[in-house]
Amino acid sequence: MPDQPPTRGRRGTERKGDVRERAILDTCEVLLADKGYDAMTVGDIAQGAGITRGALYFYFGSKQEVVTALVARTVEHLWERSRATAAADEPRRAIAAAMQRTVELWNAHGPVMRTAIDVSSTVPEIGELWDRTADLFIAAITAVLERAGIRAGGEPDQAAAMARVLCWMIERTFYHASQESRENLQAASATCEHIWLTSAGLHPPGQPA
Amino acid sequence: MPDQPPTRGRRGTERKGDVRERAILDTCEVLLADKGYDAMTVGDIAQGAGITRGALYFYFGSKQEVVTALVARTVEHLWERSRATAAADEPRRAIAAAMQRTVELWNAHGPVMRTAIDVSSTVPEIGELWDRTADLFIAAITAVLERAGIRAGGEPDQAAAMARVLCWMIERTFYHASQESRENLQAASATCEHIWLTSAGLHPPGQPA
DNA sequence: ATAAAAATCGACACCGTGTAGAATTTGTGG
């Protein structure tokens, strides 16, 4: 069991291995951006981190585990920030804020996000991680839609169904746009926001004509 | 085997290899649904088709080529049917028809479609195939949006931008829903259609309340 | 019937993965 050894004061927790582990994850992120998931070999990661394959297997049981840890580290970042602006703000403002935060995350970690999506179907752990993240988003979108009065449809959870679809729209759009350029991502985000607002029945603020 | 052995008249072009090739592709589709892309080995495909690995490599140069051919065969099916209802019909009817056709394709070949998406980033040929298909869709959606008068926005191609986003929305939603059940897919399709209509400014026909 | 083309097979080399055990470093208390 990972127990806390009698840590002196506060700094006893910085084992050499912790640094290596971070180095491995960092290298992995670079390689992911560089050559992609399947082209990236365990040997590459080890070499980038300054150790041999054998040593890497001391920290992670497999290539998948490395990437899983990297994805976890990345989306965790998102979960915390998500809790902040949960369903507090005014709808239009909440939407804009959420989109902006998401754009920033994709700008900073696009390759990791894209890889997570790509391997979600083949690496169960990553799939679950991603699904949980999506559920968070869907819940947030649902909240906004309901506040805008969307129960209209026959089924009781019309808002949830729409939220799910809108979530996938954003995911997939960001997936593609983040591959092109930051400008593209920003523009795509605006388009998504527009459709989201329209679907919620909220007219875009400064709409000419 | 339902084959015409008499090479009389016109049927001389039915080489034995053509049958095998189809058998390989069929087996591949079954295995894709059964164990997924990476779990599926070239040996598995060969065995399912009743030949050895070595023989399979006479027809296809690699596992990727097999899957590429399978994807091509599947989406080709779509291109033809797409040309029929190009931009002819009345908007609302055109949308409904397109969605229904797409639902049917995903019901019949869900695993192939999902695999195509999954490996699009790692198998360039499949990526191109899929992008071309998406472009077809985007063009069709753009046509509908413009007919509904969507140039409103500042940029000249607001309709195209929205169409792209809507296309990805449908793709991703179908990807997930087709994994669950036919009912789910049908329901998801309805939700997508609703958002599409709303984005086009066309009120859904039988809307209560 | 026969020769070219088409199709099939078995064996081999290559590469990446994951494991095992030995060897080395690091931290700690006597």
Next chain:
DNA sequence: CCACAAATTCTACACGGTGTCGATTTTTAT
């Protein structure tokens, strides 16, 4: 400083899947 245990690293190996090659058998056309 020394010894000992835990943490860390290395080298070597076995396994499985891929793709290639040359030999061999089956089809097909004449």
